[in-house]
Amino acid sequence: MKKLMVVALAVGVLAAPALASIKDSKHDLSVHSTATIKSDYDELCIFCHTPHQASTTVSNAPLWNRNTDGGVSSFTTADLYDSQSLTPASKPDAAGLLDAIKNSDVPLCLSCHDGTGMASGIIHKGAEAAPPVFTGGDGPGNDQIGGRANLKDGGNVLKDDHPIGMVYDDVVTAKSDDFNAVVDGVIPGPGGRDLPLFGGRMWCASCHAVHGVPGVDSFLRASNEQSGLCLACHNK
Ligand code: HEC
Ligand code: HEC
Ligand code: HEC
Ligand code: HEC
Known part of the structure; x- marks a missing residue:
């Protein structure tokens, strides 16, 4: 009996869901967030997702609520990382590599991590009437990502980042x-x-x-x- 209870307890612990971790992370842009860059909106998923009428223009987007892609759709191979020691598969001119990147999650991430304003890219505002008002960020609207988290800092785009897409x-x-x-x-x-x-x-x-x-x-x-x-x- 005791043994059974121990087993039941162990199974219970294993089955418990992992604690959510977006709340109060740097990706929590809601008014309740403890992050530096945040807004006056109550909801937190809304900055990236919407339950209805999601974007159909940004590729591979999970019920995506943003209409900007960080310019990824017009990337050329010159925007990608290159070096002599890469295999042919990882080279910028590899077959299908550029297309694969355009259809990856890069446009989703770069819709914010490109140093342009994050407030205007939201498609549906949910219960809110006005666009979000940000604090803590760079730029006139305090809604731009600066420093190293801005992947376009220095205009290099993915040229100075670990290769992906291969x-x-x-x-x-x-x-x-x-x-x-x-x-x-x-x-x-x-x-x-x-x-x-x-x-x-x-x-x-x-x-x-x-x-x-x-x-x-x-x-x-x-x-x-x-x-x-x-x-x-x-x-x-
Ligand atoms: C900062 C943007 C952002 C926020 C905020 C965000 N998500 Fe996501 N979510 C993404 C991205 C990007 C993906 C696609 C996964 C990838 O490629 O990294 C995704 C994928 C998903 C998926 C499908 C894949 C999976 O991981 O299960 C679900 C479900 C999801 N998000 C739910 C939520 C919910 C619920 C919230 C709010 C509590 C939320 N997300 C907040 C960006 C975000
Ligand atoms: C998911 C797998 C994966 C992870 C994790 C990963 N790498 Fe890589 N890395 C690769 C692949 C694949 C390449 C391409 C190698 C090639 O084509 O020759 C690569 C290439 C590189 C290169 C060589 C670039 C060149 O010019 O030849 C360096 C350096 C590197 N990675 C460093 C790192 C460091 C540091 C980390 C940890 C922060 C890391 N990688 C994490 C898969 C990974
Ligand atoms: C809705 C806008 C938004 C989207 C979409 C988004 N991010 Fe972020 N992300 C932010 C903000 C804001 C920060 C905080 C930047 C700062 O504090 O300088 C951040 C910070 C980060 C950080 C740094 C975390 C730390 O602890 O320092 C990483 C890593 C990151 N994001 C990765 C991603 C990746 C990968 C994607 C795509 C899958 C993505 N983000 C999509 C807004 C976004
Ligand atoms: C090979 C693994 C790897 C890949 C692929 C990768 N990252 Fe990262 N990234 C890291 C690591 C590790 C860090 C932690 C900081 C560091 O070591 O530089 C990081 C840090 C970051 C940061 C925070 C920078 C800062 O210091 O504030 C952002 C933003 C980010 N990554 C976005 C992205 C985006 C967007 C992509 C896809 C285009 C991406 N990363 C692909 C490994 C990776």
Whole structure:
């Protein structure tokens, strides 16, 4: 009997949902948030999602409530990272790479992380009558992201950022000593937190969890303590 209760308790603990972590994170732009950059809106999902009449113009968008894409739809290969040591699969001129990036989550992230105002990009205002009034950000409307979190800082766009969009397995095949293999469609990460691929390709969300992971900072999928996130893929 005692044993059964212990088992039942353990199952109960395992089945409990993980604590949500978007509230009070830097992605909580509501009036209740403790983040520096925030607004006068009551709701928090509304800055990115809407239940109805969501965007159909931004690719791969989950009930998306934003109508800006950070200029990604007009990106050229010159906007992408390049170096001599990349495999052909990761090179900017690789077949399909630019299209894959345009249809990834990059336009979603860059709709805010491009240093332009965040207030005007919202499609539906829900219960609110007026556009959100921001505090804490840069620019005349206090609604711009500045510094290193502005991926377009210095006009470099993705040129100075870790490569994305490539088929991860193609890189593993070409450099099998340098990269860890995919297991059941994911890359096993530190702390049992897997890094996902999307149609086999790497996106921002391979490294980042936009809603946050409890106990992990910088909206990372898994902790990068002792470079654990890097070592999930790189065998160095
Ligand atoms: C700062 C923007 C942002 C906010 C705020 C936000 N989301 Fe998301 N959400 C995203 C993005 C981006 C994706 C797509 C995943 C990706 O590629 O990173 C997503 C995906 C989702 C998905 C589908 C995939 C999944 O993770 O289950 C659900 C459901 C979701 N969001 C619910 C919510 C809810 C509910 C809230 C409010 C409590 C919320 N989101 C707040 C940006 C946001
Ligand atoms: C609705 C606007 C919005 C969208 C969409 C958005 N972000 Fe953010 N994000 C912000 C704001 C605002 C900050 C805070 C910036 C600051 O404080 O300088 C932030 C901060 C961050 C940070 C830094 C967190 C930290 O703890 O320092 C990361 C990482 C991040 N976002 C990743 C993403 C990724 C990846 C996506 C797409 C999947 C995304 N964001 C989409 C608004 C957004
Ligand atoms: C290979 C893993 C990886 C990929 C892919 C990746 N990031 Fe990051 N990102 C990180 C790590 C790790 C950090 C933590 C800060 C650091 O070490 O520089 C970070 C930090 C950030 C920050 C916060 C910068 C700051 O210091 O305020 C933003 C914003 C961000 N990432 C957005 C993105 C977006 C948008 C994409 C897709 C275009 C993306 N990241 C793709 C690993 C990644
Ligand atoms: C999800 C898997 C993944 C994660 C996590 C990851 N990388 Fe990478 N990284 C790659 C792939 C794939 C390439 C492309 C390699 C190629 O094509 O030769 C790459 C390329 C690189 C390169 C080489 C760029 C060049 O010019 O050749 C460096 C340096 C690098 N990553 C550093 C990091 C660091 C530092 C981290 C942790 C913050 C990290 N990576 C996290 C998959 C990953």
